[in-house]
Amino acid sequence: MEIVGWVLVVILFAIGMAGAIFPILPGALAIYGAFFVYGVMISFEPFNWFFWAVQTLIVIVLFVADYAVNAWGVKKYGGSRASVIGSTIGILIGPFLIPGFGLLIGPFIGAVIGELIAGSNSNQALKVGYGSVIGLFSSTVVKIILQLMMIILFVVWLLIY
Structure with a gap:
């Protein structure tokens, strides 16, 4: 049962x-769920309130940072609220509409359309679209770092315990 637990945790x-x-994909929630899988399949004993508090705080920071960093990229390049919303919609539907490149093109197009709807000229809208891609890359880096921190903390916690 322990091997199955570890396989599920790694997956x-x-x-x-x-x-x-x-x-x-669920991202941080999948990692957080892995801790529960470990607890159910192997043992909850190594985890105290401090472990859960730190991991929960990281998940909260991840959700806030994901939106904030992406919005920062749009706003830094002069984007409006409409372009932030457009970029977010583009992130969600872009990969489905344009497989392979939709993750990059979706937020760009969404931000450009949002900015044009807000009344900006095409040059400004393209600038904001570029900012949305910068925000996406920055957000991805932040997510990778924080999610790796969650996993490393889990492993270190088990080694210390």
Whole structure:
């Protein structure tokens, strides 16, 4: 049973890390879920309140940072609220509409359309679209770092225990 537990934990970690790049995957929640799988299949004993508090805080920071960093990229390049919303929609549907490149093109097109709807000229809209891609890359880096921190903390916690 312990081997099955570890296999599931590793699979959830892999899904979580892939979720840093592909927003349709659960990301941090898959990693967080791996801790529960470990607890149910192996043991909850190593985890105290401090472990759960730190991991929960990281998940909260991840959710806030994901939106904030992406929005920062749009806003830094002069984007409006409409372009932030457009970029977010583009992140979610882009990969489905344009397989392979939709993750990059979706937020760009969404931000450009949002900015044009807000009344900006095409040059400004393209600038904001570029900012959305910068925000996406920055957000992805932040997610990868924080999710790796979650996994490393889990492993270190088990080694110390």
